[in-house]
Amino acid sequence: MSEDRRQHMRVRFPLEARWEGLSGRHTARIYDISMSGCYVEALSEVQTHERVRFQVQSPTGLWLTFEGEVVHHQPNMGFGLHFVNLSETQRDVLISLIDYAGDKSG
Numbered sequence: 087m088s089e090d091r092r093q094h095m096r097v098r099f100p101l102e103a104r105w106e107g108l109s110g111r112h113t114a115r116i117y118d119i120s121m122s123g124c125y126v127e128a129l130s131e132v133q134t135h136e137r138v139r140f141q142v143q144s145p146t147g148l149w150l151t152f153e154g155e156v157v158h159h160q161p162n163m164g165f166g167l168h169f170v171n172l173s174e175t176q177r178d179v180l181i182s183l184i185d186y187a188g189d190k191s192g
Contacts, residue, residue, distance in 0.1 A: 096120040099187035104149075105140035107132055107156075116142055117164065119187065121180055123154065127164040132156045138167065145186060150179055 101116040103126060114128035124142075132138065136156045141149040154167035172180070 095184075097184055097187040099183075102143040103140055105138050107136055107138040114140075114164070119180075119184060121169075121177070121184065123157070123166060123168040125164060125166050129162055131161070132159050132165050134159060137170070140167070142183075144179075144183060150176075150183075152176060 096118045097120070098118045099116070101119070103114045103116045105112055105114055105126065105128070107130075109131050112128055112130040114126045114130075117125040117127050119125075119142075126140070134156055137153065138156065139151065139153050141151050143149055152169055153171050154169050157166045157168045159165035169176075169180075
């Protein structure tokens, strides 16, 4: 997704992740994150518009569960996800995570 189409600030904050899609279960790393989505570094294959469930390991060690839709992918590199079906609790967790990441990078 091009920078001018993004509505939310992205922060670079590597996090361990695990995800499940059509190709099975995989481990990965989140490269950057925003309130609307994230970039997942992964060698596994995905398809544009594929829905995936994934978990991100917070700095405290807790695994946070989300659902996303693949908006673009780069074979053998990773893919961009747009968060879907976020609950109010998940939004609050994302806000806290992004604030924490912003404090660490700035």
